[in-house]
Amino acid sequence: MRQMIEAVDLTKDYGSVTAVNRVSFSVAEGELFGLLGPNGSGKTTMIRMLTGQVRPTAGSARVMGLDVADDPIAVRRLVGIIPEQETPPSFLTAEEYLHFVARIRNLDAVEERCDHWFDLLEFGEKRNVLCKDLSRGTRQKLMFAQAFLHRPRLALIDEPLINLDPIVQRTVKDFLEDYVQDGGTVFLSTHILEIAAEICDRIGVIHNGRLLSCGRTEDLAGSGRSLERFFLDLVRGDAGA
Amino acid sequence: MPVPDLFFTMMKEEWRMHSTVFGSRGFALFPVVVATFAFLGSLTLPVFSDVLPHQTAALLALVLFLLMGVMVGSFGLMGREFMNRRFGQASLIAYASRSLPVSERRIFAAFFAKDTVYYILLYVLPFAAGFTAATPFVSLDPALGLLAFVSLTLAFLMGLSAVCLLSTLYARSVRLLIGAAAVLAVSGIAVSHSGIPVFPPYAFLLDPAPRPLVLALLLILVPAAASVLLVTVDYPDRTKRFRNSLDPIAGRLRRLGSAHFIAKDALDLLRSEGGAGKVIFSFLLPLGLIWVCLRILIRFIPGIDPLVVFAVLLGVISATIYNWLTEFDSFSAYAFLPVEVAGVIDAKLKSYALANLLPLAVLVLAAATSAGGAGSFLPALATFLSVSAYTLAVTVYLTGLYPNVMLYHAGVFLRYVLATSPALLLLIFASLLNPAYGFLSLLLVLPAALLIARGRTRWRAWEMPGY
Numbered sequence: 281m282r283q284m285i286e287a288v289d290l291t292k293d294y295g296s297v298t299a300v301n302r303v304s305f306s307v308a309e310g311e312l313f314g315l316l317g318p319n320g321s322g323k324t325t326m327i328r329m330l331t332g333q334v335r336p337t338a339g340s341a342r343v344m345g346l347d348v349a350d351d352p353i354a355v356r357r358l359v360g361i362i363p364e365q366e367t368p369p370s371f372l373t374a375e376e377y378l379h380f381v382a383r384i385r386n387l388d389a390v391e392e393r394c395d396h397w398f399d400l401l402e403f404g405e406k407r408n409v410l411c412k413d414l415s416r417g418t419r420q421k422l423m424f425a426q427a428f429l430h431r432p433r434l435a436l437i438d439e440p441l442i443n444l445d446p447i448v449q450r451t452v453k454d455f456l457e458d459y460v461q462d463g464g465t466v467f468l469s470t471h472i473l474e475i476a477a478e479i480c481d482r483i484g485v486i487h488n489g490r491l492l493s494c495g496r497t498e499d500l501a502g503s504g505r506s507l508e509r510f511f512l513d514l515v516r517g518d519a520g521a
Numbered sequence: 522m523p524v525p526d527l528f529f530t531m532m533k534e535e536w537r538m539h540s541t542v543f544g545s546r547g548f549a550l551f552p553v554v555v556a557t558f559a560f561l562g563s564l565t566l567p568v569f570s571d572v573l574p575h576q577t578a579a580l581l582a583l584v585l586f587l588l589m590g591v592m593v594g595s596f597g598l599m600g601r602e603f604m605n606r607r608f609g610q611a612s613l614i615a616y617a618s619r620s621l622p623v624s625e626r627r628i629f630a631a632f633f634a635k636d637t638v639y640y641i642l643l644y645v646l647p648f649a650a651g652f653t654a655a656t657p658f659v660s661l662d663p664a665l666g667l668l669a670f671v672s673l674t675l676a677f678l679m680g681l682s683a684v685c686l687l688s689t690l691y692a693r694s695v696r697l698l699i700g701a702a703a704v705l706a707v708s709g710i711a712v713s714h715s716g717i718p719v720f721p722p723y724a725f726l727l728d729p730a731p732r733p734l735v736l737a738l739l740l741i742l743v744p745a746a747a748s749v750l751l752v753t754v755d756y757p758d759r760t761k762r763f764r765n766s767l768d769p770i771a772g773r774l775r776r777l778g779s780a781h782f783i784a785k786d787a788l789d790l791l792r793s794e795g796g797a798g799k800v801i802f803s804f805l806l807p808l809g810l811i812w813v814c815l816r817i818l819i820r821f822i823p824g825i826d827p828l829v830v831f832a833v834l835l836g837v838i839s840a841t842i843y844n845w846l847t848e849f850d851s852f853s854a855y856a857f858l859p860v861e862v863a864g865v866i867d868a869k870l871k872s873y874a875l876a877n878l879l880p881l882a883v884l885v886l887a888a889a890t891s892a893g894g895a896g897s898f899l900p901a902l903a904t905f906l907s908v909s910a911y912t913l914a915v916t917v918y919l920t921g922l923y924p925n926v927m928l929y930h931a932g933v934f935l936r937y938v939l940a941t942s943p944a945l946l947l948l949i950f951a952s953l954l955n956p957a958y959g960f961l962s963l964l965l966v967l968p969a970a971l972l973i974a975r976g977r978t979r980w981r982a983w984e985m986p987g988y
């Protein structure tokens with residue numbers, strides 16, 4: 281099976297802090313991979329390295345066959361990204377923002393693509409509202425739409441379900457499951473165990489920048505323990521060590 | 522929370538924001554740089570005393586600070602947005618108005634006070650200190666330093682509060698603004714005929730008596746109080762809706778390339794609060810004042826044509842358009858898209874070139890009201906274009922996409938002044954001798970191109986470390 285992400289000894293130091301410490305893993309095509317870890321464990325740094333926003337201090341990563349360090353822009357052209365913090369620009373409307381991204385990505389049939397997302401995430405009535413006046417959840421929907429507008433085969437999404445109400449969360453989870461059904465690949469980060477347990481095929485547990493465990497969801501949680509027990513034991517054991 | 526507490530919390534916040542961006546030394550040294558320049562400038566006073574009598578030099582300094590007040594005073598216009606515009610949503614305290622029981626008017630008042638104090642500490646006080654330090658060397662009374670500080674502060678505050686009031690009125694209704702401006706103009710004319718000083722800070726400097734001081738304070742406090750009372754900080758009840766304008770604008774600019782970025786810059790400017798008003802108050806109004814001052818100044822020094830001098834100043838001030846264009850985004854907004862840092866900078870440069878049509882129109886207008894004809898218009902045109910390009914290039918090289926923040930770093934500011942002022946002063950002096958020397962400015966185009974090329978690589982390395 282084709283590997284969409286292959287990380288080898290990926291490391292990022294910020295001064296004396298090692299945010300990500302010699303992490304190796306791979307994600308195959310059609311997988312929904314979840315990087316699970318507590319606050320500050322290195323999830324965002326990992327995604328930023330895999331998408332060429334931060335250069336690794338050591339190690340390497342190939343994304344969709346490309347070496348990220350060689351050509352970060354080419355990687356970003358291929359994949360869809362939902363960053364952790366970034367919100368859409370204040371003074372464009374939701375629709376204008378999607379058109380803006382479509383132009384950056386040189387897309388055709390922009391109207392149809394936008395309408396599809398306005399319908400799917402049910403925020404078409406906000407299309408003419410300035411992004412600064414949108415609720416946080418609606419902005420998150422917009423960031424979702426932006427990431428998938430070019431129908432990428434790989435999406436890297438950082439805490440994607442935060443701020444979304446249960447109804448939209450359901451829609452998004454269903455969308456992600458359909459998306460991998462159709463051959464798409466997702467790398468998502470989260471600290472919410474339920475999400476990881478519910479939708480991810482495979483889970484990597486990261487703590488203090490080190491990948492403590494990586495395996496199929498049912499194997500991690502399957503041995504009579506809940507995923508929560510497994511996660512807490514792992515992280516606490518690591519902190520004690 | 523009472524206004525004074527708010528004020529001190531904001532001061533601390535402002536300090537921390539600046540000092541986290543540059544480390545506290547870079548920010549703390551900024552006033553030292555200003556003081557040094559004032560010191561060196563004051564030392565040259567005796568050299569120029571034939572062409573520039575001390576009184577005229579003093580008047581120039583006061584007008585300079587009045588203008589500075591005018592340029593920073595348009596915040597009444599921005600109302601609520603003013604509170605979070607400089608650092609985006611980084612200003613937590615201004616945002617606290619949503620969650621704390623603090624009235625927005627109070628926050629506005631505290632912000633007004635904070636910005637005033639900051640400008641005084643950053644510019645006025647160091648300028649006066651530099652001058653004071655120079656007094657013994659140019660045989661002036663050091664006590665003049667204190668007088669200079671007081672009158673410079675008065676001049677700065679006068680510009681600030683007048684424009685703050687005008688812009689607050691403008692934000693309410695244009696008719697109100699026109700009415701107020703008319704009343705002001707009429708009373709100004711009436712006053713100038715009655716022997717009461719029109720510019721009390723200057724009168725106070727010449728004769729430190731209570732009367733000009735009281736007059737100046739009145740001219741500061743009354744408009745300031747009125748604008749705090751009249752400012753509109755409420756959110757509109759309905760969120761506004763806009764038809765898609767990005768595509769039509771980008772369509773029209775398609776030939777330029779990166780048209781969608783230019784269209785976004787335009788929409789940012791037009792839709793942010795204040796919109797066109799910002800252009801009027803922090804750009805056109807000061808330029809108009811400068812033009813008037815220059816016309817008055819040549820009465821003292823007959824036989825020279827002020828148009829090229831004006832073009833130099835116009836070019837420098839035009840470069841601040843770049844600050845507006847970079848106010849609403851940072852590279853992080855594009856970092857997850859297939860966009861190069863250099864691409865964003867290039868798009869900003871194109872927006873800048875387009876926006877420069879406005880100062881160009883100002884230049885044409887100024888030329889139309891001056892007597893020089895083509896003999897001074899062509900060199901003025903060349904001067905404006907090259908100075909604008911060169912100042913912009915220095916700004917881009919030194920500050921990348923963050924001129925609004927970076928220019929407060931002492932080292933950066935120092936390099937900015939050193940890179941721009943010698944060439945510009947030389948141009949001004951040369952063009953006073955003969956307007957045709959304005960063509961010399963074309964020599965700046967080459968370094969401008971080099972600086973921009975260097976700036977693109979420099980800021981790419983900064984935004985994407987390691988790449």
Ligand SMILES: Nc1ncnc2c1ncn2[C@@H]1O[C@H](COP(=O)(O)OP(=O)(O)OP(=O)(O)O)[C@@H](O)[C@H]1O
Nearest residue numbers: 294297299317318319320321322323324325326471
């Ligand atoms: N730009 C930076 N400069 C310095 N240190 C950083 C930087 N970015 C992250 N770090 C540090 O790296 C570590 C990992 O941070 P990261 O943001 O990757 O964690 P995270 O798992 O995404 O956390 P969260 O769940 O809170 O989003 C933290 O200790 C953080 O303080």
Ligand SMILES: [Mg+2]
Nearest residue numbers: 323324325364
């Ligand atoms: Mg994170």
